[in-house]
Each structure stands twice: as structure tokens, then as C-alpha cells.
Amino acid sequence: AQSVTQLGSHVSVSEGALVLLRCNYSSSVPPYLFWYVQYPNQGLQLLLKYTSAATLVKGINGFEAEFKKSETSFHLTKPSAHMSDAAEYFCAVSVPTASKLTFGTGTRLQVTL
Amino acid sequence: ETGVTQTPRHLVMGMTNKKSLKCEQHLGHNAMYWYKQSAKKPLELMFVYSLEERVENNSVPSRFSPECPNSSHLFLHLHTLQPEDSALYLCASSQEQGDSPLHFGNGTRLTVT
Numbered sequence: 001a002q003s004v005t006q007l008g009s010h011v012s013v014s015e016g017a018l019v020l021l022r023c024n025y026s027s028s029v030p031p032y033l034f035w036y037v038q039y040p041n042q043g044l045q046l047l048l049k050y051t052s053a054a055t056l057v058k059g060i061n062g063f064e065a066e067f068k069k070s071e072t073s074f075h076l077t078k079p080s081a082h083m084s085d086a087a088e089y090f091c092a093v094s095v096p097t098a099s100k101l102t103f104g105t106g107t108r109l110q111v112t113l
Numbered sequence: 114e115t116g117v118t119q120t121p122r123h124l125v126m127g128m129t130n131k132k133s134l135k136c137e138q139h140l141g142h143n144a145m146y147w148y149k150q151s152a153k154k155p156l157e158l159m160f161v162y163s164l165e166e167r168v169e170n171n172s173v174p175s176r177f178s179p180e181c182p183n184s185s186h187l188f189l190h191l192h193t194l195q196p197e198d199s200a201l202y203l204c205a206s207s208q209e210q211g212d213s214p215l216h217f218g219n220g221t222r223l224t225v226t
Contacts, residue, residue, distance in 0.1 A: 032212045043117070043203050043217030051212040090156065094212070100169065101215055103156040 002027040002093045006104035014112050019063075019078040021107045023091030026072065033074040034092040034101065035065055044090060050074060061085070086111045116140065119204050119218035126194065127226055134189040134221045136204030142216070144209040145187040147179060150201040150220070162187060163209050194225045 007022040025031055032051050036044040048059025055067040065076045074091060091104040117138045126132050147159040161169035162181040178190040187204055201222050205215040
């Protein structure tokens, strides 16, 4: 079975600073990987996905993530944080043979002035 | 109208009530999901429907009863719930293939008194 681990349940950055949210995965077959964002009182919204094409994936709102097989990682980054980026971020994994997504426990991003 | 719509957005019910949550998707997807999101816990997959047939039921108590009358609609019938069932219930839809992302509704915030 596949799984993801998100390191750090809370991350705080200053506005304009680099955002780095960590995700490591476990899968016995090449995985599909996703990052979702959840704003207060809303559902989850897809930020980006990796499906075995380019290892550097660009998403919405200036976010990107890099698939590193050797490190089993799929960390999410953004060069410069904005106040509107404050939200909860979820990493998720699936495999080609199933549509089921397995989610991480989430990382709450706080952006301070 | 596009996307995934959930009603109601908020629901307060007593432990002896019967209520239903409704989800409708306008994306032409063939799979629909119910997730439970509780504070400080990972997102829990409850039920999966593919082509209107239930394909997954993750040991959910029988007081939760799903119904999928067609590929666009999904219901969650609630009966004699417990206070620990208070949570955000999220509906999602997707195409049934591993790299297809989930599209979420904004959820129903359920409070059981």
C-alpha cells in the first residue's frame, strides 16, 4: 500500500520568504503525487500533480514541486510567500492501478508580516 | 453550474435525528467519494462509488449510509449519530484512473449534539 508523510504540522514564514513544505512518499510502484490546498471553510483544491512526465511540476499560485525518486520526496516550494498563501496543504499519492488517493496529515502554513 | 456542490453547508442534529447530506457534480466524472475530516486527524476515506456501484467501504459504522442514484449525485444518510461524528464531510469526484485528481466540494460542517 502507498503512503505519504508530511514533516511538520505547522510551518511559519515571513511574507516574501521561501516556502518549503515537505512530503515523502512510500509506494511499491511508480506513484502519482499531488498537492492540494485547503482554505478555511472550503474543500481541497488541486495545486499540482506529478504523473511521471517532467520531474519539476509547476502549479497554480506560483507553487512548484520536484519529484525526487532517490529521496522518495515531493516537496512543495514557492519562492516568495504571500499573505494569501496561509492555508492547509495536503500531499497525496495514488498508483496507476487504482483511483484511490492516500492523503498526508496536512501542514498548516502561516504567513507573517 | 460547474464543479462539485454540497448541501447543506452546515448541519446541526441531535443524536436521534435522521438527516441526509447531498453532493452533486457537474464535471462528467464517473467516480464519487465521501471523506471525513476531523480536527487533528488525517483525511478519512469513507466510501467510493465507481459507475454508481460502491467499490469501497472503509469500515464505516452503519449509522452512515451512502446512496449513489446516478453518476452525478451522491448522498450520505445519517441516523443516530454520536458526538464524535461531528466533522467536516467532504464529497469529491474524479475520473476513475490513477492520475486523475479529485475535485472537492466545500463540505458540510456537521455538529452532533
